Amino acid sequence: MCVYGTWALASVLYGEVLDKNLLNATFFNAITGAEVQADYIIVFHYFFMRYFQISGVLLLMSVMSLMLGIFLGFHLYITARNMTTNEFFKWRSVKKWHKKERQKFQEALKAKKISTKSDIRASLARQVPDGDVGCTGLITDKSQKTGVLEDDDTIDPGEMPKNMYE
Numbered sequence: 001m002c003v004y005g006t007w008a009l010a011s012v013l014y015g016e017v018l019d020k021n022l023l024n025a026t027f028f029n030a031i032t033g034a035e036v037q038a039d040y041i042i043v044f045h046y047f048f049m050r051y052f053q054i055s056g057v058l059l060l061m062s063v064m065s066l067m068l069g070i071f072l073g074f075h076l077y078i079t080a081r082n083m084t085t086n087e088f089f090k091w092r093s094v095k096k097w098h099k100k101e102r103q104k105f106q107e108a109l110k111a112k113k114i115s116t117k118s119d120i121r122a123s124l125a126r127q128v129p130d131g132d133v134g135c136t137g138l139i140t141d142k143s144q145k146t147g148v149l150e151d152d153d154t155i156d157p158g159e160m161p162k163n164m165y166e
Contacts, residue, residue, distance in 0.1 A: 002065040101157040
C-alpha cells in the first residue's frame with residue numbers, strides 16, 4: 001500500500017510538473033530578488049511550499065516503503081533459512097561468543113599461556129551432561145563453587161554448537 005501510495009502521489013505531482021512545464025520555468029526569489037532557473041531542487045522546494053500536505057505524505061510514504069521493504073526482505077531471508085527472528089538473533093550471539101572464545105584460545109596457545117586449568121572444559125562437561133551452551137559459555141550450576149570459570153580463564157570452546165532444528 002505504501003508503494004502504491006508513493007506511486008500515486010508521485011504521479012500527481014509529476015503531472016503538475018508536465019502541465020506547468022516547471023522544469024523550464026524561471027522562479028523569483030522574494031528574499032534576494034534574483035531570478036532562478038528551475039532544476040529538480042527548485043521544483044522540490046516549490047512543491048513543498050505550494051502542496052505541503054501532498055509533498056509531506058509523499059515523503060513519508062516513500063520512506064515507509066523503503067523501511068517496510070527492508071523489513072520484508074529480512075523476514076524472507078530468515079524464512080528461507082527456516083528460522084524465527086528470535087532464533088536468528090540468539091544464534092548470532094552464540095556465533096559471536098564462539099568466535100571470541102576461539103580467538104582467545106588460539107592466542108593463548110601461541111603465547112603458551114594456557115594455565116593448569118586447561119581441563120576445566122572436560123570437568124564442566126561431566127557436570128553438565130547435555131553440554132548445554134549459552135551466549136556466555138558453558139552453562140553450569142551456579143550453586144557449585146568448583147568448576148566455575150573465571151573471566152580470565154582460557155578454555156577451548158570446541159566446535160561451533162549445531163542448531164538442533166536445522
